[in-house]
Amino acid sequence: MSLIISTIDQGLLWSLLSLGVFITFRILKFPDMTVEGSFPLGAALSAVMLQQHNLVLSLLVAFIGGCLAGLVTAILYNYFHVQSLLAGILTLTGLYSVNLRILGQANLAIGDQHNLYQLPFLQQLTVDQRLLLLNLIIIAVAMLVLALLLYTEFGQALIAAGDNPTMALSQGIAVKRTKTIGIVLSNGLIALAGGLVAQYNGFADVNMGIGVMVIGLSAIIIGERLLVGRHFISKLISIILGSIVYRLILLLVLQLGFNANDFKLFSAVILAIFIIAPQQKKGMTAK
Amino acid sequence: MSKLKRFLPLILIFGSLLTLLGIKKIKEAHQPDLPTVGILQPLSHPALDEIHRGIVAGLASAGYHNHKNIEIDFQNAQNDQSNLRLMSNRFVTEKAKITIGIATPAAQSLANATKQLPIILGAVTDPASANLVQNNQQPGANITGVSDQAPIQKQLDLMQTVMPQLKTVGILYSSSDNSATSQMQLFKQLAKQKGLQVIDASLSSVNDLEQVSQNLAPKVDAIYVPTDNTIASAMGTLVHVTDKTKTPVFPSAETMVKDGGLATVGLSQYDLGVETGKMAAAVLSGRAKPASTPIRYLRKGHLVLNLKKAKALHITIPQNLVKTAKEKGAIIK
Numbered sequence: 021m022s023l024i025i026s027t028i029d030q031g032l033l034w035s036l037l038s039l040g041v042f043i044t045f046r047i048l049k050f051p052d053m054t055v056e057g058s059f060p061l062g063a064a065l066s067a068v069m070l071q072q073h074n075l076v077l078s079l080l081v082a083f084i085g086g087c088l089a090g091l092v093t094a095i096l097y098n099y100f101h102v103q104s105l106l107a108g109i110l111t112l113t114g115l116y117s118v119n120l121r122i123l124g125q126a127n128l129a130i131g132d133q134h135n136l137y138q139l140p141f142l143q144q145l146t147v148d149q150r151l152l153l154l155n156l157i158i159i160a161v162a163m164l165v166l167a168l169l170l171y172t173e174f175g176q177a178l179i180a181a182g183d184n185p186t187m188a189l190s191q192g193i194a195v196k197r198t199k200t201i202g203i204v205l206s207n208g209l210i211a212l213a214g215g216l217v218a219q220y221n222g223f224a225d226v227n228m229g230i231g232v233m234v235i236g237l238s239a240i241i242i243g244e245r246l247l248v249g250r251h252f253i254s255k256l257i258s259i260i261l262g263s264i265v266y267r268l269i270l271l272l273v274l275q276l277g278f279n280a281n282d283f284k285l286f287s288a289v290i291l292a293i294f295i296i297a298p299q300q301k302k303g304m305t306a307k
Numbered sequence: 308m309s310k311l312k313r314f315l316p317l318i319l320i321f322g323s324l325l326t327l328l329g330i331k332k333i334k335e336a337h338q339p340d341l342p343t344v345g346i347l348q349p350l351s352h353p354a355l356d357e358i359h360r361g362i363v364a365g366l367a368s369a370g371y372h373n374h375k376n377i378e379i380d381f382q383n384a385q386n387d388q389s390n391l392r393l394m395s396n397r398f399v400t401e402k403a404k405i406t407i408g409i410a411t412p413a414a415q416s417l418a419n420a421t422k423q424l425p426i427i428l429g430a431v432t433d434p435a436s437a438n439l440v441q442n443n444q445q446p447g448a449n450i451t452g453v454s455d456q457a458p459i460q461k462q463l464d465l466m467q468t469v470m471p472q473l474k475t476v477g478i479l480y481s482s483s484d485n486s487a488t489s490q491m492q493l494f495k496q497l498a499k500q501k502g503l504q505v506i507d508a509s510l511s512s513v514n515d516l517e518q519v520s521q522n523l524a525p526k527v528d529a530i531y532v533p534t535d536n537t538i539a540s541a542m543g544t545l546v547h548v549t550d551k552t553k554t555p556v557f558p559s560a561e562t563m564v565k566d567g568g569l570a571t572v573g574l575s576q577y578d579l580g581v582e583t584g585k586m587a588a589a590v591l592s593g594r595a596k597p598a599s600t601p602i603r604y605l606r607k608g609h610l611v612l613n614l615k616k617a618k619a620l621h622i623t624i625p626q627n628l629v630k631t632a633k634e635k636g637a638i639i640k
Binding site: 116217275 | 319438
């Protein structure tokens with residue numbers, strides 16, 4: 021039972037990453053590869069700031085760092101007309117060295133004493149309860165902020181800029197600037213997720229970004245199959261559910277005790293089934 | 308109908324997986340309950356696979372055989388860090404008697420998942436600096452293990468014995484590899500004490516190897532390579548470059564000498580695994596407690612010489628070294 025709880029818990033935490041990926045991939049229709057660089061960037065910044073024993077600052081710095089990474093990609097794409105995938109890949113390649121510089125080594129451990137999951141006033145709870153409670157709070161706050169943002173005028177402009185840039189422009193929306201802000205926020209959120217994952221795992225590693233793009237997308241793809249509401253809030257909830265379902269599927273595959281080397285193949289096949297299966301014809305599903 | 312259609316993939320996947328799980332559980336119910344040994348490996352690659360092989364052999368040499376009196380649960384995260392946590396949790400919930408983490412990220416992930424289960428480290432260079440133990444002599448908690456700290460001083464001495472005229476040493480290492488980086492720093496310090504010039508060059512992936520080594524080889528008399536997983540898997544590329552400039556390569560691992568390095572006093576990854584397996588067996592049987600078992604270092608490096616390579620580079624290896632290697636080490640002709 022506790023394995024299921026800790027899996028749900030991880031699903032919640034990683035859905036923060038998926039929410040960030042959702043902003044670029046689904047709202048802006050912008051395939052942003054920066055993820056694989058901004059995620060470990062957040063982890064690195066957070067780990068280094070925690071050595072100074074400042075939790076709030078560590079998460080804030082991670083967020084700002086991610087925003088800056090997103091800004092680089094956005095500028096390359098919007099103002100220098102570099103192709104979307106390429107812009108992200110350029111940034112993520114450069115970030116590898118930046119992350120190494122920040123960490124000062126390939127892998128930095130985060131001590132138990134001052135990370136978010138070890139806060140003193142939570143020590144009466146069991147480990148499982150503590151992690152679950154914190155991740156629930158984190159994800160609830162993130163969702164609320166994101167949902168509110170999408171209902172503001174800026175949020176609506178963001179959706180319009182992604183859906184139909186030509187029309188948005190004719191409506192007087194500054195498409196370039198709106199897209200830039202969207203990419204910046206998305207990477208800020210992803211870096212924040214990286215920082216939290218590093219604290220949850222107890223270390224930051226330069227190779228942390230490998231494969232996170234797929235993880236982020238998996239939750240979105242599965243989530244879109246579970247629940248397609250008309251409101252953005254239900255889309256956001258479906259991503260979180262998708263993230264949890266993805267983890268539960270991996271857990272089942274793991275429990276079956278297949279050869280460890282075949283694990284990746286299973287993940288790919290399962291995702292393929294979700295993508296290929298008959299599509300709903302409404303909402304923001306992929307064409 | 309459309310509702311059902313939407314949930315089809317979910318029903319399909321969960322249905323089939325749960326069915327399989329059920330079958331497995333029924334099968335298991337007929338088997339005696341053996342204590343579980345969880346082994347966690349961050350990714351597949353020759354050196355780490357070799358350690359894994361050694362661990363299984365080490366356990367067997369102490370009388371613990373898979374499916375007979377223990378059940379080995381081997382998990383490989385395939386370089387996806389989010390899986391490490393999932394797999395660590397799996398060990399905790401199945402109440403493994405002992406867990407073994409190969410290399411730093413796997414070890415850290417286990418350490419974070421449990422404070423009770425004993426954890427044995429396989430090949431973590433400096434457990435104290437990776438925050439895994441309080442100190443390497445008195446670990447103090449549920450973790451101990453085997454370090455893959457190479458005999459760096461001996462390796463440097465060997466270089467100077469083989470090349471008395473040595474003035475400038477190049478060090479080639481991966482910046483993404485903690486163990487390699489810390490060895491590089493130690494080697495640099497020791498070489499400087501001996502009055503040698505040191506030029507270090509780092510690479511961030513195997514694709515940089517050719518270019519970085521092309522740039523380094525002409526500037527130095529010899530190249531030293533620490534225990535570096537990335538370079539170990541691409542020795543061929545490196546040797547191809549250094550052969551052109553007649554620059555000898557002194558690696559840290561035996562396998563790398565076989566692949567075209569000149570000589571080393573190295574640790575075998577397999578032996579590291581065997582030591583790890585033996586230590587795990589000692590903890591399993593209750594003869595040792597992680598808290599009071601110091602981190603073990605492999606002291607006996609093997610002298611391995613590649614005479615074929617020496618001939619090609621026109622380097623004469625002193626006779627007494629050849630004799631030692633013949634008796635206690637290995638010679639590649």
